[in-house]
Amino acid sequence: RMVMKKSKTIGVLVPDVTNPFFNTLIRGIERELYKAGFMTLLCNADLEEEKERTYLNELTRRGVDGFIIANSAISDQEINEHLRKKEKPFIIIDQKKEEGFSDAVVTDDFVGGQLAGMHLYELGHQEIAIVIPQNAPSNIQQRLFGLYSIFESNHIKVIHAPLTKAGGEEAVLSILTSKATAIFAANDELAFGIYAGLAACGKKIPEDYSVIGYDNVEMCTYVTPQLTTIAQPITKIGQLSAQLLIKRIDEPTKKWEEILLPVELIKRTSTAPLK
Ligand code: RIB
Known part of the structure; x- marks a missing residue:
């Protein structure tokens, strides 16, 4: 008989x-874990593969009971090999998981992209960045595919920038030299950077550009104009993933579960009809 010693740590x-997306997510996770008597050991991987591997190894060595991994830089395949070998339950969130490897909590990113595209289309925009x-x-990527389901690719200008405020500011130069009248930022952080970048160039939202973000972090209602965005149920993603992991720890051989949560368009004042 195997005796499993529990560290009551995740x-x-x-x-x-x-x-702030991850602040809110972590709070959702931590509250659930706390209720169930678990400690949260938080690691910030900075999207660096090496750092993430180090943390996975170190957490395993310290005998955590399970892992919650958000938007990982290393492949699901590698996580699976690493953690399954060590017989540690884990749950991957905020990323499409490979089939049959782990429990997962996901949101409908394709529909999110589609909702954003449809909103801009209905406002009369034809050229989107x-x-x-x-x-x-x-x-x-699914958000981009969702947008492609509404607009032809020759009407979409894809601009690459990291998912940060600085990334948004950097993207503004390419926005200004494109034909776009509306901007879809892949997350709200990027959108806030775009606000600053456009303001620095004397451009107004929504008069010169409509801007739509993604996530619906709290800050959206504290910027001017308030940011139209696609809302993810961030706290719920955190809570459900913690619950799912705890269930898995209690019942290691149960069937893999995937929970799909809906997203929603939140119309505010950063988007307006094309003049
Ligand atoms: O802001 C963080 C973004 O990266 C979110 O949209 C989340 O879904 C993640 O993928």
């Missing part, structure tokens, strides 16, 4: 703690 890996990271993780 390793949580996120790519960027400065992004989308700002996404180079080698975007699969969930973010």
